[in-house]
Structures are given as structure tokens and as C-alpha cells.
Amino acid sequence: MDHRKKVPAWLAALAVFILFAAEANAGPAGELPPVEIKIIAKRFEFSPKKITVRKGESGKLVVTSEDVDHGIAIDEFNIDQKIPARSTRTIEFTPDREGKFRFYCSVLCGDGHPDMEGELVVTSGQGDRASAIQVRFDDTRPGVLYVESNGELYRIDSTAKTVTQVSRAEPAPSTEPVIARKERESSKAYEPYDYRIVNVPTPKRVPHKALNLYFTHRFQQPVRQDDVPIRTEFGGLFGLDSFSVSSFGLTYGITDRFYVSAYRSPICQEGICRTIELGLGYHLLDEAGRSPIALAAYASIEGNDNFTEEFNYNLQAMVGRSVTKYVNLFFSPAVHFNSNGQGRFNPRLGEFFPLGPEAERFELGQHTGSFGMGVNARIRPTVSLLFDYTPRVGFKLGRVDAEFDRNFTRIERFRNESEAAIGFGIEKRIGRHAFSLTFSNTQTTTTSRYNSSNLVLPPSRFTIGFNLFRRLL
Secondary structure (H helix, E strand, C coil), X not given: CCCCCCCCHHHHHHHHHHHHHHHHCCCCCXXXXXXXXXXXXXXXXXXXXXXXXXXXXXXXXXXXXXXXCEEEEEHHHCEEEEECCCCEEEEEECCCCCEEEEEECCCCCCCCHHHCEEEEEEECCCCCHHHHCEEEECCCCCCEEEEEECCEEEEEECCCCEEEEECCCCCCCCXXXXXXXXXXXXXXXXCCCCCECCCCECCCCCCCCCEEEEEEEEECCCCCCCCCCHHHHHHCHHHCCCCEEEEXXXXXXXXXXXXXXXXXXXXXXXXXXXXXXXEEEEEEECCCCCCCCEEEEEEEEEEHHHHCEEEEEEEEEEEEEECCCCEEEEEEEEEEECCCHHHCCCCCHHHCCCECHHHHCCCCCCCEEEEEEEEEXXXXXXXXXXXXXXXXXXXXXCEEEEEECCCCCCEEEEEEECCEEEEEEEEEEECCEEEEEEEECCCCCCCCCCCECCCCCCCCCCEEEEEEEEECC
């Protein structure tokens, strides 16, 4: 039995009329006008995502932004055009090679910006345009078909006896029934990375008027301890029964590039106690268009005892670079001035007696240079694996141990025991919310302290913790 749809004769004639009308616009042979292709740009997609043109045939991309500023770039054809919010721009080009080429948004438009891309297919220049006519039936709406020619899409409704030129953004005919669903925020866009990896910050932009809450939690006891039976550690839930430190902060976007931040850590130990950090940041570059990296700068002041004493100062750069669509690398060098101000981490020599000449001259240094680096690797659209590591020079936060002479009658020297901060974890993002389960050897999270393990734990010993991020506005 033949199940093919029967098309009324008048409808077939109408389709042929559209075909000849399109061909009539071409003019004399050899003087074909450019093929016009309309593209809609909106967060965070192009519609259509795939466009097809012929090699050597002039074309026009008519691109319209439906919301914010966007851009369209095709590197192989030297196309990079900004599309201002709610406006249209036309790009004329003639493809000189066959193949499949990526086009993408070249202006940062939000958290889902890295995934806003599509494909340009350039086919052989042989044949005429008539062969490019496509007719598609809509199985969900009887009597409706779509005819596509010369980059234009027409909807023919035999029931209403109408012919309408439609936007390519209109959903294509589908064989599946349309079911209305309430779209979750997380399905609209997902963030490629958060404002921190585990301890190291990233150049993620703080949008204009965005108010963000950041919360970190670190337990004290390592998951595994030397010479402690597994049964004993299981009884303590691998450190979850130990003391913990909860720190929190806020950031606010003054503009799309400039932001302010405030952060507080309640840690109280030698040289550190109830630290408040106030900072300013500026987003310099986005990894889009002609910039190969994302870049931000940050400056802050930290003060102990709720910002009343023992101040130190930080200058930091944050660099990000995508290696693939799923992997981002980061480098965050920083200078921490007065990180050992007033020598507050130096041993109090008056408490030790007697001291040898070398011990009396012992100092830890005053300033620190740190070189945070890390990676965010997405394994699912909203799930990432995290890793970071921060080597340091200059003053290194840790523990000072005294070394006695052979007869234990005099302290010959002091030794600074310090370990660079290292961390790994897994991150889950849901809309404006991000949660990271972390494993790190440090509890300190302010800019001048996250680079060192305040617990003096080696890289093989980690404590459990988490980072929680929430955009409030």
C-alpha cells in the first residue's frame, strides 16, 4: 500500500510558482544575486545552527540579535562582526573553499557563551540553485508544508489556503508530538567554570548589578592519618567529626567589568585571626574574538581581628584559557605584600633559651609571591572535575620548629615547615547555584593565605570541604 501523502494539484502548482519566483529574482545567467541567509542570535544559541552555501557563490548573512550584544565569527573567512543588542547586521562573503567550518559568538554574552556556536557547510559550486529547493511536510499539522529556496523559508497551509514567509527561528517540522514543559534554569545555560577552582580564583566575569554569595567550608582532620586504623577513622567519619572552618563572602558588579568584594575567614591561629578581606576587581579580556585568553586583575587588603590590625596587601592577575570545549586551564600569579608584617609569624625569641647565633638571626621573610594554577574539566554539561596547585616564593605560612644541639642544651637553629596548597574536587552547577565537594590540605581561603597549608599537611593528606556559590541578583 502506498502511504505517501497526496498533495492537491493547486498546492503543487503553488510550490512550483514559489520556485520560479525565486529563480526569477536571480536575473540573467551569470548574474545571480547573493544568497541571503537569516540567522537569529540569542542567549546562548544561533538559529539555525547549521547553514549551507555553495563554493564561489556570493552570500549574505543577515544576523539579528534578539536580546543582548552578540557577535558572529568565522575564522577561515576572516569574518568577525559585532551584533548590537536587538539589531541586525549584514555580512557579505564569498566562500572560496569547500568543507565544514565553525562559526561562533565573538562577544561575551553570558555564562553559556563558550557553547554558542554553529556550523557553516560549503558544498561544491556545481549545479544550479533549483536543486537546493527543499520541501518538508509537517506531520504534526496536517495540510502544512515548508518550502525553502534561496535562503528563504515559506510555510504553506492548505487548510487555511495561505502562504507565509517565516523566520528560520520557527521550529522545523518534527515527527514527535510537542509537549509543553517548564524549562529549568539550568537547561537554558550552564557555566563553563565557577569563580574558584578549589582554592585558586578564575577570571570569571561578575555581571553588572550581580550580587554573588560565596561560602567555603573546610574540616580540620585529614581523611587518612598516619598510624591510625581504618576502623578508628571510620568512627570519626574520615574527618567529618572534626572541627571545621566556615568562611563567606560577597561580590557585586558595579559595571560589566568592575566589581567589589568582601570576604571573612574566622580562622584563629598564630598570626591569623578573624580576617576580613576587601577587594576590587576588573575584567580586562574575554576569551572571544581575537583574544586567546580571559584576563582579570584583582587588588585587596586583608586585616586581622575584623579588619582592625595587622594588614597585608594583594595584587593578583587571573588568566584563563580553554584547551578544548570541555577543558579550561588557569594561572593566577600574585604578590602578597606584608604577608608576614610585624614579623608576626617569626618565632618569639624571648620564649626560647638559650639560643645559638644562627637561631638569633632567623627570619621568615616579609612578602610572598604565589603562582596558582589549575584545571576545570567538564565531564557532563553541568559537572566538572577540579584540580589546583599553588607553589610559592618568599614567606611561606607553616610551622616553625626548633632544632637543638646534640646535648639538647642550646637551640642551634629554627626550621620552617611549610607545604604548598593543593586541592581537587568535583563541581555541580544548577542554574545560578554551584556546589563543589573538595579535598584540600589547607583551611585558609583568603587571597594571601590560600597558597599554603595552615595545617602543614603534605600533598598526600587531604581534608574534606566544600565550596558553595549562589548568585542572588
